[in-house]
Amino acid sequence: MLSAPAVAAAQVGECARHALLLIDPDSPSCGLVQGALARLGYQVTVLDSGVQAIGQFTPDSHQLVITDLYLPDMGGLEVLRKVKHLSPDTPVVVLASDSEVDDVVQALRLGASDYLLKPIADESVIDHALTRIMEARELAAQNRQYREQLESRNRELKEHIDLLQRDHQAGRQLQQHLLPRTPYEYPAGIKAAYRLQPSLYLSGDFIDYGLFGERFVAFYLVDVSGHGVSSALVTALIKHSIMHLLRERPLFSQLNTLDSDLTEILEMINSELLATRLDKHASMFVGVLDSRARQLHYAVAGQVPMPALVTSDGARWLSGKGRPLGLFEHGGWEVRHCSLPASWRLVACSDGVLELLTGDLLQREDDLLQLIDRSRGDLDSLCAALKVDTAESFPDDITILTLRQDER
Structure with a gap:
């Protein structure tokens, strides 16, 4: 010493x-x-x-x-x-x-x-x-x-955060631009509406719907794993891939090809996710409403919770199963059919909605179905019951898609 x-x-x-x-x-x-x-x-x-x-x-x-x-x-x-x-x-x-x-x-x-x-x-x-x-x-x-070094690094960090926030805000505006109008009513009398609340600036959830001819309304809700920019980019990829497929082929134009059109979309998105090697997978609910025959054609890929159908008899979960997209080369997806009454409501939610409830998974699903039943499938009433519009933050992206048709 x-x-x-x-x-x-x-x-x-x-x-x-x-x-x-x-x-x-x-x-x-x-x-x-x-x-x-x-x-x-x-x-x-x-x-x-x-x-x-x-x-x-x-x-x-x-x-x-x-x-x-x-x-x-x-x-x-x-x-x-x-x-x-x-x-x-x-x-x-x-x-x-x-x-x-x-x-x-x-x-x-x-x-x-x-x-x-x-x-x-x-x-x-x-x-x-x-x-x-x-x-x-x-x-x-x-x-x-x-202190000088710390202040300098803090300034650099703040500038970097400001830049990221500007980028995220720009990305959020772009993602919002890609979403369809809500609410929207089609000539067939089918009304569509949704609420999408990201947990961060950008959402890994995405929905879309559109009218094909005068008879068919196609729609989907997709939930990409993870949060933030990478998941949001995958939703943009899915949107782009579906639009590209629609430009190449006249999907949802013939009744006898509706089922194959639905499975083709799932297979195409599954292949796209596997090809990106981003370690991303997605759950999806995709369907077509036949307004003339009053029938729903749909397929699910790892969807939790299942969509709920609300009629005069109450609310019930639709049946169906299928593997998530982006994990397996073949998902075993199947198309199911459901006859619709003169007046009906269809409610599809991303799994983030279950995070707003308490209990185990089965309890949360039961509670959600009761809320859907009490709201009669009305989007605003359901969002109010779940406090979607008043909560300051969410543990996961929240998306609720509703479609309805009233008796004329």
């Missing part, structure tokens, strides 16, 4: 530091202090005038000031005040006699780093004082540098 003089000398380093020494040159302590400073690597300027010392003092040239409390032209406390006014970080050591204890206390209150009592008989007293001062000064410099 280094001795105190060695530590002080090491802290001085290769570059000699300067000390402005303000003591009476005739004082017996002057030579001892000056010699100790020179031995530790300081270039010492000896002055006996406070006015002259303040005139010569510059923070860049003088890293340490030692002043006697008693000077012929200016009190040492006044020298201390002026030095601290010019350079608050410059350490000041005061020299005082035993009779000047009150002034020493005042000097410490004014910011003096330490004091030495005269007469000084042992140079080690000076070594220890300088060691403490230089350690404190070095620590203060390190803390200042750390």
Whole structure:
């Protein structure tokens, strides 16, 4: 372990530091202090005038000031005040006699780093004082540098966050632009509406619907695994792929091809997700409403909860099963059919809706079905019961799609 003089000398380093020494040159302590400073690597300027010392003092040239409390032209406390006014970080050591204890206390209150009592008989007293001062000064410099670096990094982080927020806002506007109008009524008397609340800026949920000819209304709800940008990009990919397929082939135009059209969409999206190698999968509910025959053709791929059909007899879950998209080459998807009465409501929810309820999965599904039944499949009533429009945040993306047709 280094001795105190060695530590002080090491802290001085290769570059000699300067000390402005303000003591009476005739004082017996002057030579001892000056010699100790020179031995530790300081270039010492000896002055006996406070006015002259303040005139010569510059923070860049003088890293340490030692002043006697008693000077012929200016009190040492006044020298201390002026030095601290010019350079608050410059350490000041005061020299005082035993009779000047009150002034020493005042000097410490004014910011003096330490004091030495005269007469000084042992140079080690000076070594220890300088060691403490230089350690404190070095620590203060390190803390200042750390604060500056931290502030700089905080500014960079804020700029980065602002940029991300702008990008996310732009992405959210684009995703909203890709969604269909809500509510919307088709000439066949079928009304569609939805509510989509992302847990972040962007949503991994997506829905779409459209009229094909004068008879068929096709729709889907897809829930991509994960949250944020990557999941939102996959929803855009799904939208693009379906639109591209529709441009290539006249889907949902013939009654005898409706079932194969639905399975072709599921197979196409499954292939797309596997090909991206993004480790993303999706659940999906896709269907076609035949307004003339009052029949629903639909298929599910890992959909939880299942869609619910609301009639005059109450609400019930639709049947069906199928593997999620993007996990297996073949999902075993099957198309089912459901006859519809003159007046009906269809409610499809993403699994994030279940996160708004409590209990195990079966209990949550039962509670959701009861809420759907009490709301009679009305979107606004169901959202109010689930507090979708009033909650400040959601643990998962929330999407509710409703379709309805009333007896004419």
